[in-house]
Amino acid sequence: MAKFSKEMTGLCAQMLKFLNPHLEKSADPDFVMSPAALDELERRMKEIVGLYMKSSADVKAEFRSIADDVDGLYRLNDLIQQYRGGLIKISMKTTLSDVQKRTAGIKVMLNRKLGAAPSGNFSKILILLVLIGAAAAWFFLKEPISSLVNSFLPDKPAEVQPADPDTETETAEDADSADSADSESTEDDADEAEDADGEKEADSDEKDAEEAEDAVKPEKETDGAADAKDAESETDAEEAEEPAKKPTKKPSKVTKKPKTYPIRSWTDENGNKVKGRFLRVEPSNSEESQDVVFIDVVTKKGKTAEKGFLFGKFSKKDQTYIRKQLE
Numbered sequence: 001m002a003k004f005s006k007e008m009t010g011l012c013a014q015m016l017k018f019l020n021p022h023l024e025k026s027a028d029p030d031f032v033m034s035p036a037a038l039d040e041l042e043r044r045m046k047e048i049v050g051l052y053m054k055s056s057a058d059v060k061a062e063f064r065s066i067a068d069d070v071d072g073l074y075r076l077n078d079l080i081q082q083y084r085g086g087l088i089k090i091s092m093k094t095t096l097s098d099v100q101k102r103t104a105g106i107k108v109m110l111n112r113k114l115g116a117a118p119s120g121n122f123s124k125i126l127i128l129l130v131l132i133g134a135a136a137a138w139f140f141l142k143e144p145i146s147s148l149v150n151s152f153l154p155d156k157p158a159e160v161q162p163a164d165p166d167t168e169t170e171t172a173e174d175a176d177s178a179d180s181a182d183s184e185s186t187e188d189d190a191d192e193a194e195d196a197d198g199e200k201e202a203d204s205d206e207k208d209a210e211e212a213e214d215a216v217k218p219e220k221e222t223d224g225a226a227d228a229k230d231a232e233s234e235t236d237a238e239e240a241e242e243p244a245k246k247p248t249k250k251p252s253k254v255t256k257k258p259k260t261y262p263i264r265s266w267t268d269e270n271g272n273k274v275k276g277r278f279l280r281v282e283p284s285n286s287e288e289s290q291d292v293v294f295i296d297v298v299t300k301k302g303k304t305a306e307k308g309f310l311f312g313k314f315s316k317k318d319q320t321y322i323r324k325q326l327e
Contacts, residue, residue: 004059005110008051008066012107015044019100026093033092038084045077045099048106063113069105076102261325266295267315274298278325279306293322 018040025031033041052060052070060067076099083090261278276297284292292308299305311319 001059001062004051004055004063005114008048008063009107009110009114011044011048011051012103012110015048015103016100016107018044019096019103023093023096023100026096031092035084038080041099042077042080045073045080048103049074049077063110065113066106066109069102069109072102073099073106263298264321266309266318268309268313269315276304276307278322281311281322281326282308284310 022033022037049070052063052066055063076095079088079090079095082088083095263275263277265273265275267273274295274297276295279294279296281291281293284290291311293311293314294306294308296304297307311322314322
């Protein structure tokens with residue numbers, strides 16, 4: 001098909017080049033082509049028509065758009081032969097113009113066909129160049145493009161490995177035990193701090209009581225010395241009359257104040273907490289047969305109120321504290 005296009009285009013170009021000077025002369029009404037020029041015109045038209053007629057069916061099917069112009073040249077050639085035989089008269093200007101129009105039409109259609117369907121080799125080369133360019137562009141732009149795409153994509157969540165149910169149970173139990181241990185240690189630290197504060201307060205109260213006792217003792221000793229002097233004077237005065245026995249005075253006993261326990265935080269088995277000072281423990285008459293622990297509870301308004309609680313209702317730490325106070 002490419003060969004046919006090249007040959008047909010060449011023939012049409014030679015025909016148009018041959019017609020140009022004769023068309024310029026055809027403007028003269030008396031213009032008549034010479035027999036040699038008419039022979040050359042017929043030969044060229046036969047070459048164009050013959051090339052198309054001898055081509056294969058595939059070529060005719062591919063270039064069927066020029067069939068009308070080829071048929072027009074065939075009829076014009078027959079018309080010129082009749083003119084040369086003296087059978088008809090023709091307008092030379094009109095005839096040459098028709099030949100030019102048909103030839104130009106064939107050439108235009110061939111050029112349009114060649115522009116719409118490039119050759120197989122050229123298309124292959126073009127495809128190869130496109131592939132090479134795409135590969136080179138991907139090699140140099142792969143990393144920038146991937147980073148740009150990743151910037152628009154959401155972060156992929158980390159895959160979670162399926163865990164063994166037994167391991168998960170043990171881990172949960174360890175976590176719970178750790179949390180409970182932390183909470184108990186925190187409560188123990190808080191209670192110990194409160195106990196330390198309460199003990200400090202108790203120590204300060206005992207010191208105040210001892211100082212008060214020390215302040216009272218000198219006055220009592222002074223009174224005792226004065227009484228002794230009076231007794232001696234009376235004894236000296238009455239020695240002549242009769243001997244008298246000196247009254248023996250027993251030293252007065254100082255009543256010790258009951259031990260004051262510190263204010264601390266108390267926790268029951270349900271985790272409820274109150275603040276108060278330990279007072280005493282008494283046996284219970286209830287069916288539960290548990291000792292009753294009396295605590296001087298500090299209310300929200302800062303006042304205190306004595307309340308009794310069953311020993312078994314306290315936390316293990318509080319039960320240990322109560323036993324320690326009873327030792």
